[in-house]
Amino acid sequence: MTDIQTPADIHAIVHAFYHDMEEDPVIGHYFKSLEWPKHLPTMVRFWSSIVFATGQYDGRPFDPHARLVGLNQSHFEHWLARLRQTVDGLFVGERADMMKARAEQIAGVFQVKLGLWGVHG
Numbered sequence: 001m002t003d004i005q006t007p008a009d010i011h012a013i014v015h016a017f018y019h020d021m022e023e024d025p026v027i028g029h030y031f032k033s034l035e036w037p038k039h040l041p042t043m044v045r046f047w048s049s050i051v052f053a054t055g056q057y058d059g060r061p062f063d064p065h066a067r068l069v070g071l072n073q074s075h076f077e078h079w080l081a082r083l084r085q086t087v088d089g090l091f092v093g094e095r096a097d098m099m100k101a102r103a104e105q106i107a108g109v110f111q112v113k114l115g116l117w118g119v120h121g
Helices: 007-018 036-052 062-066 073-090 094-113
Strands: none
Touching: 007 036, 007 073, 036 094, 062 094, 073 094
16 A cells, blocks of 8 residues: 555545445434535545645635534544544555544544533533
């Protein structure tokens, strides 16, 4: 396995990660109403901006999460485990590690903003 090298690698991660998300027994219900043709390219831009500092994403990623009813810390833990498994199944290296670390930081910030930090649901 190699490290994440190109935006096509980010595309592969994002599409693998979300492939069967709606069927996920823990967090799938949060993804059932997504407009996938719009969401997937947005997530590719988001992660490309993080991994490659492309500046392609200029949205506000927290806002949609603030509207999710019943979201708790276990949902974030599950999302992170799923992301780690996806990245680790495809890539290994500095950028792969950075992507996982940034996901953990972002999840932590979101949990603090939602008042979930240290609260297990």
